[in-house]
Amino acid sequence: MLGAISRATAGALKAVKPTLNPALLQGEASKAVAGFTINKHYAAKAAPKGKGNGRVVAVIGAVVDVQFDHDLPPILNALEVEGRSPRLVLEVAQHLGENTVRTIAMDGTEGLVRGQVVADSGNPIKxxxxxxxxxxxxxxxxxxxxxxxxxxxxxxxxxxxxxxxxxxxxxxxxxxxxxxxxxxxxxxxxxxxxxxxxxxxxxxxxxxxxxxxxxxxxxxxxxxxxxxxxxxxxxxxxxxxxxxxxxxxxxxxxxxxxxxxxxxxx
Known part of the structure; x- marks a missing residue:
């Protein structure tokens, strides 16, 4: 929860930062600096939106394990428990094997039971x-x-x-x-x-x-x-x-x- 809301804070209001003058970056220095980029890549591909449905197999406090038949959602994807009010969104944190993912609930899990249907949104939390x-x-x-x-x-x-x-x-x-x-x-x-x-x-x-x-x-x-x-x-x-x-x-x-x-x- 703390990590998610910290990241949400960073995305809520994006400040415009001044950029460096490209003329100052010359020769090998510019090549070295330009080479330092950070990109996140994950092995699993996103499931088609609306087709990646799974079921709850375990609830341990704010940790919820969800099992899928196929199209395992990638890490950081947002899942939503169907038929629940208010909404309960889960964020994928780990792949456990046997088509099971471990997620972190963004709200209380009271009343959540095994077998409930969970839908993959196909995107991270927005x-x-x-x-x-x-x-x-x-x-x-x-x-x-x-x-x-x-x-x-x-x-x-x-x-x-x-x-x-x-x-x-x-x-x-x-x-x-x-x-x-x-x-x-x-x-x-x-x-x-x-x-x-x-x-x-x-x-x-x-x-x-x-x-x-x-x-x-x-x-x-x-x-x-x-x-x-x-x-x-x-x-x-x-x-x-x-x-x-x-x-x-x-x-x-x-x-x-x-x-x-x-x-x-x-």
Whole structure:
């Protein structure tokens, strides 16, 4: 679940990164850099959509084993349990042999029994993308959960993607000015990097993130994606309404600057 929603966060809002000047990459250096590409390949071929049906053979918490007669779905494909409401999507994680795949459920598996029919979607999990998702709350499979109706967009993207090539990355080292004096002075953040905020319960981690989202939107005109993984429902609700009150999320127009993704607890 944590891995899936992290990948969903990366696909929800794709930032445009500056590219390097090709003139700077000359001779053998350009050949070497251009040679570093990362592509994912899997042995199994995708089953024809609508024809790859299997049946549940084992349920162990969030782990579900599904057996197929033929056309084994490739790793990372999305499967859906038929005749179940709300939807239950499974992501293929392993091939176990004997036409059986091991999957990870994206929601609770209560009531799931052996023999239930599972359909292969033929694709990885896809979520809506674009400006229409700003100000909305969606879950890991791309469904809106903010009771504001469907997301009005036809654009979607898989939560799995190849890493960008080296020539597409910026090599400049810059500091992200957060507007929080104690952070900018004592522990400045690097643009494009990763930062860990560690602390006990109730010490202010979520409050700091709220302030960062607000400052990035107002001072830099940027966009943020907030992923709530195991977050308390109360804190998620407070964060959403705080963003509305501060103007970062607008319910009247399309000027919102943040997108929220939460797991099944919400």
């Amino acid at each position: 979520i809506p993308v674009g400006a229409e998702t700003l100000g909305r709350i969606i879950n890991v499979i791309g469904e809106p959960i903010d009771e504001r109706g469907p997301i009005d967009t036809d654009k979607s993207a898989a939560i799995h993607a190849d890493a960008p090539e080296f020539v597409e990355m910026s090599v400049e080292q810059e500091i992200l000015v957060t507007g929080i004096k104690v952070v900018d002075l004592l522990a400045p953040y690097a643009k494009g990097g990763k930062i860990g905020l560690f602390g006990g319960a109730g010490v202010g981690k979520t409050v700091l993130i709220m302030e960062l989202i607000n400052n990035v939107a107002k001072a830099h005109g940027g966009y943020s994606v907030f992923a709530g993984v195991g977050e308390r429902t109360r804190e998620g609700n407070d964060l959403y309404h705080e963003m509305i009150e501060s103007g970062v999320i607008s319910l009247k127009d399309k000027s919102s600057k943040v997108n929220f993704l939460f797991n099944s607890r919400f």
